Amino acid sequence: MSAPRTRFAPSPTGSMHIGNVRNAVFSWLFARRHGGSFVLRIEDTDRSRLVEGAVAEIKEGLTWLGLDWDEGPVFQSGRLDIYREHARRLVDEGRAYRCWCSPERLAEMREEQKAAGRPTGYDRHCREDSHGRTEDEPHVIRFAMPLDGETSFHDEVRGDISFDNALIDDFVMIKADGFPTYQFASVVDDHLMQITHVIRSDEWVASTPKHVRLYEALGWEPPKFVHPSLILGPDRSKLSKRHGATSFVEFVERGYLPDALVNFLSLLGWSPRDDREVMTRDELIAAFDIEGMVNHPAVFDVQKLEWISRQHLRLLPDARLAALARPVLEARGLVSAPADPGADAYIAAVCGLMKERLTVLPDIADVAGYFFSDDFDYDEKGRKWFAGDGARDLFEALAEALQAVDWNEESIEAAIRAAGQTMGREGGRIIHPVRVAATGQTAGPSLFAALAVLGKERVTARLRRAGAYAEHINANH
């Protein structure tokens, strides 16, 4: 295939919807797969819905995701002259016409049509007759749809689709405020920007015949249309706020990795048609194709996202994970700000130990707090190891024994097991109390590995503290 050009064309009317991001992923993947271009276009033609900061969020979002664009952003609001010029041409050629009907009249008309159970649509009041109105008066420009016959097009994922022209409205191309509608602007831009594959949600298939007729009237070759299906919530309706997080930023905030999100989203409505699911960005690019796109909607399953997230987290080298974890740990006050090699090596060691139990990056702070702070309570279930007269002596003896140990996992294990044995404690009966003393937890990674990372100083201090605590609670009985 000769270099395709795709585009992502969001409107800056709020925060990016996760479903829209999925379409960006598809468009980007497709362009990258075939060595084409990915263009960013901002569809800011509805002035009443513009949201401040939305464009910045879109750009930041794409950048965060690693979906780099080759051109743009192109703002439609800066291209008004272009749309007007093409609209005028269509009016001159009789393919479009000016319409002075008021919004009120239109609303009333729609009302009546609904009440009568007829299909709604503009009654073409101004199509053949300007009713004495002039260009100077406020008006819109409508497209003159063919009155009969049908319009069909080929959708790359669903095949041929056709519509009855009689049922398609003489839609508005240029609004009264001089701005184009999506229907018109996107066609003009897609052509002018030489977009070869229009990849956009299923919700656009119903308006595609309008676009097809527009291309025809303009004398242009239409691009290929690709309509991936919608992403649904668990109740199978279009994913929306009431299903939980739908805004892209919420996923960023939760701490998913860009690669994990791209991977998960790519699997919603597309499949490589083999057993692979966890895929790197490069693997996705190499595997992506339109044939693998599916024509039925997909339910957004957070549990699957979480699984993919876990897989990507453990794919990361320790040092890389540590670099990502540092800001999280700093925010929790577990690590202090200026990075230094010693601390970073320590964080990396902790990450190596803990990464298999992370679903999302910030989990590291919840699960590994005791590696960074001595300020922890003993888990309720673990307190039983402090009870009894031998407890204090046990911890003291252990601290003493470890003092002289060459600090590595094997030696630590040998020393602890030996000390336990002399006190008549083996296996879990020595390991569990030590874990509670050193980490406050009853669960965690392999104890000796954890102790090795924690370091001699910390471990012995915590054992002594545990001894004191044991003495304290036993004295109170």
Added chain:
RNA sequence: GCCCCCGUGGUGUAGCGGUUAACAUGCCUGGUUCUCAGCCAGGAGAUCGAGGGUUCGAUUCCCUUCGGGGGUACCA
């Protein structure tokens, strides 16, 4: 209402005329171990939405039907 699209285990998908209907996730059980997570091994879970055709044979092709979704704006 009208138009369009879709319908394989809870979920994401594979399969597209002959399969014990596959993989993953999620769930359950067992194993490993110092615990949890993980990992390994098993298991439950699908009359392939339903009814008609076509065919020696349909999840796969056709029709109908039901269900779901989308569209029906001077929003995108």
